Amino acid sequence: MTPEHLLTKAKSQLTMKHPYFGMLASRLKQEPKEGLRGYASNGKRFLYDPEFMGRRSIEEVMFILTNCVMHHVLSHQQRQLGRKxxxxxxxxxYAINNLLHKNGLEIPQGANYNEEFKGMYAEEIYDALKESYYSDIDDAFGGEDDVPPPPGMPGGTGEGGEEEDDSGAFSNLGNIEEELDAQNESEWQYASSVAQEVAQRKSAMPSGMDRLGKKVKAADVDWRFELYNAVNKHMRNNYAFMPPNKKHIYRGIALPSLASDTLSLCVAVDTSGSINEALLGAFTEEFKNIMTIFPAIRIELIIADAKVHGHYSFQGGEKLDFPLKGGGGTDYRPVFDYIEAELPMTTMLLYFTDGDGWFPRIPPPYEVLWALSRPAKVPFGRGLVIFNS
Structure with missing residues (x-):
């Protein structure tokens, strides 16, 4: 059986035995690539070394395909936050492979699998690994992201420190491209919802999916349309004499010009204890989307719970790197006080929160959009429910 036929057969068997996994695996376009270390997936294409694939059993190929697609649909990039x-x-x-084992897929020798992590979220596994094996990760690995599996655990090296045969490909984290572009990620989320619907009709939905971390999805309300309209309105109305409108300079008349490139949009992210990490990841991802869509606008980012923990300024194209400190109660007043004192030219504030906290008694002079994770009453501004958990 050729590698191409083997992959096709594996997808077919997955679709029959595990409809959810099979439908998702079928989305990957398979392409041979000699010299590749085993296989690789970028969310659209599945590249494989023909020699490596030719040595695989049908069960191993089913595992490879399923492991790849689960990395693409579980918002792991969104949930990474500040983790290495x-x-x-x-x-x-580890979280994915425990799920696959629970649902009857064979886990190949050398894959990152350990029963100690059974039933744990990826976030919990990360904390356990860091505490047990990588307590000083920056010193141990020079701050690099390439972290080997714990010694002596499945997916790690043998006693001699070398990988046996080609089983190391099953634990090679470089097989999966870490970041998906926004459109590709959206396509995977849609495909996952369709596959879930089909699997549920056949009573064949994989068990244990909830333990991989609750995904946060966009609400039915087209809140982005509301937000983008508001931003565009401020861009059109933001007149300034610097620089002047050059159209009438020759007549000796200095008229105001549109200064949309200097518009300052303020974004606040609620990091209080009532906001779990999945929501924080979702808030962060939406902030990045805003930066992408409005590259000419300078955005002031405020991180706060009951007090302001940080203020960062970004403009399109700049690297987004900021810590998410917090975990306390929720009091919105410090953010409004901070804006009044430090950002007096603010014309609009977008506040990512759950709407449960102390509000200012007097509304501010600028527009406020509350990007809410759940329905909540706000005393002023507009509330848009943007996520359903």
Missing amino acids: GGLWQLATD
């Missing part, structure tokens, strides 16, 4: 990339990828691999 390599160690976070390893934690997600």
